[in-house]
Amino acid sequence: MEDYYLYFKALHLIFIVTWFAGLFYIPRLFVYQIEAHQEQEPVKSILLKQLQLMTRRLWYIISWPSAVLATSFALCLIFINPAIIEAQWMQVKLGFVVLLFIYHIKTHYIFKELENDIIKWTSNGMRLYNEGATLILFAVIFLVILKSAINWIYGVVGIFLLAAVLMILFKIYKRYRDQKA
Structure with missing residues (x-):
């Protein structure tokens, strides 16, 4: 079974990447759906129909299966190496x-x-929500790479700094969009 460890690890990472791809993109589709609701007919109906189809496919064909497969391969890794x-x-x-x-x-x-x-949700609130997956990914990558009870704290501090930078950039972008409109 130990011979399969690296294969399971590779598959786990592949499905983590596809899971996060789905989690990064779906809130963006939510933003577009929220904004489409503010459009006039027939644009509103056309946009919503297409965006809901895209969202449904992303969620059920990529995001959920990737979450299940990433978790399954993680459990295989733990089964092979329970001491971890x-x-x-x-x-x-x-x-x-x-x-x-x-x-x-x-x-x-x-x-x-x-x-x-x-x-x-407002479209701006959903844009902020979209950063949740980014912060979690940032934390996990630091933990997995550093594998240290002390050094991961730097990663968490980095997460909060990243969150602060993202919030500032979000506010700048919002101001830019408002001025442009």
């Missing part, structure tokens, strides 16, 4: 994985609301 659970960095990583699943489930709820034309 005892590493402090892995315990912290698993905490971020729980946050990732919470983010994924929340995204699913937003997906279902938008499918039913229920708009609870």
Whole structure:
């Protein structure tokens, strides 16, 4: 079974990449759907029909299967090497994985609301929400690469700095869009 460890690891990483690709893109599609609701007919109906189709395909063909497969291969890795659970960095990583699943489930709820034309978010709020997956990915990459109970703190500090920079850039972009409109 240990012979398969690196294959499982490669597959785990591949599906992590595709999962995050889905999590990065779907909130962007949500932004477009929210903005399409502000359009006049027939543009509104045409846009919503196409955007909902794109969103449904992305969510059910890429995002959900990738989440399941990434998790399945992670469980294979733990089965082959159960001692890895005892590493402090892995315990912290698993905490971020729980946050990732919470983010994924929340995204699913937003997906279902938008499918039913229920708009609870502004496009700007959804743009901010879109950064959640980025912050989780940032934290996990630092943890996996550094594998240190102390050095991962620098990664977490980096996450907060990244969040601050993203917020500032978001505000600058919003101001630019408002001036342009």
